[in-house]
Amino acid sequence: MTRKTNQPPDPAGSARLRLSLRQLEIFVATARAGSTRAAADQVARSQSAASATLADLERTLGAQLFDRVGRRLLLNENGLALLPEAAALLDRAAGLQELFSGEHEAPLRVAASLTVGEYLLPELLGRWKQGHPASPVRLMIGNTSEVIRAVVAFEVDVGFIEGPQTHPQLVVRPWLVDELLVVAAPTHPLAGRQAGVRQLRQAVWALREPGSGTREAADRWLVEELGPLNVGFELGSAEAIKRLVATGAALACVPRETVAREIEQGSLVEITTRLTRPRRRLSMVLHRDKRLGRGMEAFIDHCIEAAAERQGD
Numbered sequence: 001m002t003r004k005t006n007q008p009p010d011p012a013g014s015a016r017l018r019l020s021l022r023q024l025e026i027f028v029a030t031a032r033a034g035s036t037r038a039a040a041d042q043v044a045r046s047q048s049a050a051s052a053t054l055a056d057l058e059r060t061l062g063a064q065l066f067d068r069v070g071r072r073l074l075l076n077e078n079g080l081a082l083l084p085e086a087a088a089l090l091d092r093a094a095g096l097q098e099l100f101s102g103e104h105e106a107p108l109r110v111a112a113s114l115t116v117g118e119y120l121l122p123e124l125l126g127r128w129k130q131g132h133p134a135s136p137v138r139l140m141i142g143n144t145s146e147v148i149r150a151v152v153a154f155e156v157d158v159g160f161i162e163g164p165q166t167h168p169q170l171v172v173r174p175w176l177v178d179e180l181l182v183v184a185a186p187t188h189p190l191a192g193r194q195a196g197v198r199q200l201r202q203a204v205w206a207l208r209e210p211g212s213g214t215r216e217a218a219d220r221w222l223v224e225e226l227g228p229l230n231v232g233f234e235l236g237s238a239e240a241i242k243r244l245v246a247t248g249a250a251l252a253c254v255p256r257e258t259v260a261r262e263i264e265q266g267s268l269v270e271i272t273t274r275l276t277r278p279r280r281r282l283s284m285v286l287h288r289d290k291r292l293g294r295g296m297e298a299f300i301d302h303c304i305e306a307a308a309e310r311q312g313d
Contacts, residue, residue: 084289112160117141144213162213206233206250218253
């Protein structure tokens, strides 16, 4: 005679949970890297093991998640639907580990445009790290378009951008206000005098590359005020622009933060104009579907407090 147990019936029957965090980890890594080879390197697995795990996930779901284009794996409609849910679940799992570790162990993953990443964030990251020594800090620096792509792809937890660009999957939080200046070398013909509209139109300009938040802001301001510009140079960083402008070859339109030291030292000078000086908003961008861990929430609060202090100066 079979003895009955007091265990409650399994409402799921044979359809028990078959997904694993390892499968989702491989999937998210592959989605970000574009191949199982690169994904395997990220999660410390062999390529064959990563490929087998991904195949198991697709069999479990009964759906293909990627389109195979040559050696690249591109998310299809199914994969795009799964990615935010999988990334959020992995973040929650990391949060559980963090909860019982007693410290903020999760890495701080940040992307920032060049102006913010090179001139504003380093000090903020250093001060935050002093209070969170157990959390690795990873900062990716690129132009505004690259930062947005990284946040959309869940490669980072928060992005800092300069321009008005956005994306339907992102939430934009206003952060800081900064100011654009026209600068030149002390030897430039317009140095030490107020430049008129005609002189500015005829001048040679050195500007950031298209896709940069600084370039978009400069174009909106200068083109509206002056019309088409004589852009002689397009450069991919503020440092390159400053060095070129210091030779006297061009004017530049740059954020005040990037040239404060050079103006103080005298290697660059601000050109006064009759134009209305523009102010622009720097913003934080977050993915709508991403759940932030305690460490990232603490960092965002830290940045907001620092911005309040700065704007109050």
